[in-house]
Amino acid sequence: MATEKIGLYVHAPFCVKKCSYCAFNSVEKPRDTSGMCTALSTEFIRRTQQPDLEYQTFYAGGGTPTLLPPEFWKRMIDMVRAPWLKEVTIETNPAVLDAIDYSSLHIAGFNRISVGVQSFCDKNLKLLGRRHTAEEARETLQLISRTGFKNISLDLMYGLPGQTPEHQKNDIIEALSFMPQHISTYDLTLEPGTPMGNRGEKASEDQCAEMYHQIHEILTANGYVHYEVSSYALEDKYRSMHNSSYWDRTSYIGIGPSAHSFSGTKRSWNIPGIPEYESALLKGELPEDSSEEITDENAVNEILSIGFRNTNGVDLNELDKFGFRLDPTDLLHTGLIEQKGDFLVPDEKGMLFADLLALKASELLEKTSGV
Template identity: 70%
Template sequence: MQNSYAGLYVHAPFCISKCSYCAFNSVIKPVDTSGMCSALSSELYRRINNSHLQFQTFYAGGGTPTLLPPEFWAGLVNMAVTESLKEVTIETNPASADAVDYHSLLQAGFNRISVGVQSFNDKYLHLLGRRHSADEAGNTLRQISNSGFRNISIDLMYGLPGQTPEDHRTDVEQTLRFAPQHISAYDLTLEPGTPMGDRGEKASEDICTDMYHQTDDLLMANGYIHYEVSSYALEEKYRSVHNSSYWNRTPYMGIGPSAHSFTGTSRSWNVSNISQYESALLRGELPVESSEELTHENAAHEILALGFRNTGGVDLDELERYGFRLDPAELLQTGLVSRTGNLLVPDAEGMLFADFLALKASELLTVSRV
């Protein structure tokens, strides 16, 4: 089973400060990160030792993984590398750019970088609690490009409190000036327990819907392919293979505090607490908190929940393999999906209403065999 993992995710849980909307598992970076670097290396070594894993993707996320040294990342990538490894991504934050040697990261084996810009407007950056300005974001993008990266993704957020469609249009236009190979444009999610989530600060649903369509129109007019509700690629080859593996339900291994793994039939997740994570590995144990086996019904509902979010769509044959049949007539009548062979493929409006489509489809599922 282990040989089937296609993606490797590494969670680096440190940031220089906490953004006002962020519910990711991250804490302020300590002066000494060597304990975490050793723990992450140890976990990967233990998980892959004596096996022949053929990862296709490596994704360093967090947190702000570029706060850990390039030589640490070089060692980790080296442990995971085989000739099947194609896409090697690291996330970064313009607020930490001064301390980051992007050329060393390229030499460490990364060939793709995802930059959390979020906005090119200082007012909204301040509101989001980001520790960088729009100018610094621009400088970081130039620095990354000059260091040799040729596959750059920019993260943008919209639906911010007080943000107008004109403000958002300007953000998208500023993003286009850098002609990134990939853009992720996210509607702000209000997470309970975060300052913005607790204050309930967000643009209205109508404005968010306008901004979604505005993003779609502007990016499609500039040659981007809208392949997932929040994801746009400048060419087919720039689709995120790693993220696509989550939507396709391809097995992946996650290492680091709170990281999840998926074998195809079960999910497991690590402890979130950083000292518990490091202690478990020092004791020679894997830091797994829990796991669950997926029933065929779980799998069918996941196929629906994920499939309508991206243009890969929902595969009716795959549902059949799990013992469920879906009569698509009512879904096709919504005009939000079309049928190509055995695939139900959402359009841009359909991806926006993915939750509605998944709920409707789950009501239409019938058992095809027991």
């Protein structure tokens, strides 16, 4: 029987407190998380027990997945543990420093950990509504590296209101002092309905662009590979396999409230509400909210928007498979991409303008088949 390579995402929807910029589906952790653990396990069993699936990556995200017990995560990983399971990641937050037994998580099977540091400046952390200090972030990173994790990713945020490129440089320099295997850097997004989104404050566009280029300059000078607009790996082997599989349009199964799944031709997503999610599973139903079939046109636009965000670029042959041709002449004139064989590859500046490039490319598409 043919097997299918697939990624697995598990969404743990609890946090210590909500951060001021966050629009992810998460709520404050209740005292008892056993109902959610049971619901996640139940959905997991129902969705993942097909013998022809090869789970390559397992990603525990959220929320703050380290707020769920290590024994729970061990049971989940044990259910898909196989020689082809390569990357097993969990996200964590320095605000839960004392409560977490990182050794147990490592022993449970996680071989990669992503730490939401965001900044090493207490003023910025307060502004972001983070529940940890810069010192707690440092202690968390030190603790994790002592517990056996050899693949640590560190998240930083930039473009904060009042932040200058000079301030932001301090964050990068301090992040480098830990030499994490991976660094993700995110431009602050003002999400409607969040306290920071409602205030509408952020560094100017010019300053954000300057910070983006500064990050690229410093990290690449220190040996990191800039392989996606927000992502840097210390060596190629430390590129996030799980995220890369999203960008390659590999199928994945998402477990948990609001988690999305993708089968190559269909995208579906779960009920976001936690009580509704739990009660659907208690009733023996799958907690799917809705789904959509992916048309060839949708697929091609996804390939463009993802491709211009990373250094693998856009594969023109892939567009052809969906019945579209792209004459890249006008795009090449922008000076933001170059053609390498059948691939259109953005440079560092091109990745920053990925959305514009994708829009322009979409306008230039020609249909080669169909009616």
